[in-house]
Amino acid sequence: MNDDDALLPLALDADLRAAIDDALAPQPVAAEVAARIKRRLLDRIAVDAGLQVAVPAQAGTWRPFVPGVEIKVLHKSGETLSYLLRMAPGSELPNHRHPHDEECVVVEGVVEMGGLTLGPGGYLMERAGTLHAPLRTAAGAIIFLRGATPRAEHLV
Numbered sequence: 001m002n003d004d005d006a007l008l009p010l011a012l013d014a015d016l017r018a019a020i021d022d023a024l025a026p027q028p029v030a031a032e033v034a035a036r037i038k039r040r041l042l043d044r045i046a047v048d049a050g051l052q053v054a055v056p057a058q059a060g061t062w063r064p065f066v067p068g069v070e071i072k073v074l075h076k077s078g079e080t081l082s083y084l085l086r087m088a089p090g091s092e093l094p095n096h097r098h099p100h101d102e103e104c105v106v107v108e109g110v111v112e113m114g115g116l117t118l119g120p121g122g123y124l125m126e127r128a129g130t131l132h133a134p135l136r137t138a139a140g141a142i143i144f145l146r147g148a149t150p151r152a153e154h155l156v
Contacts, residue, residue, distance in 0.1 A: 062086060069093060082146045087111070092136040102126045102147025109141030 012020075029037075046052075055074045065071040068091025075082040079100065084107070085093070106122040114133040118124060126132055126147075135143075 066093060067091070076149070079148055080146065081149045082144070085143050085145060087135075087137045087141045087143070089138065089140040091140075092134045093132075094134055096132050098126045098128055098130050098132060098147060100128050100148040102145060105144045107142040107144055109137055109139055111135055111137050111141050111143060 053075050060072045060074065062070040062072045065085065068088040070086045072084045072086070073081060074084065087093075087109070102125070104124045104126070106118045106120055108120060110117060110119045111122075112118075113124070113135045116124070
């Protein structure tokens, strides 16, 4: 046998080929095992993608916004901002307009706007162009907002 002979494919008889094919055939997996494998794989892909934005509660910087109110920016994408506002007891956000739709969720405390009162988990969405009544809190609050980057020219 020379070196060229080592490169030739081996001829297997039909019985041996069938035995190898049977050994390589996929075996059925129980549904719960398949679901667990799928969940672990998708979890690993999600973590490896690195496309998540996470801001732990203790991270970030609170900055003065208006008297008695601080802002902590969580994420900015173009003109859209996701942020928290921490309102001291007795503080308020003055009237302002919304150049884009804005969503608000009360995280802690209670806020009032006009005749509306919202506590933790309360949700409010203001449409673009809306004139927002003053948002007040008697005992303090933290709210999450997603909308246009707040600017002084939006205040009325």
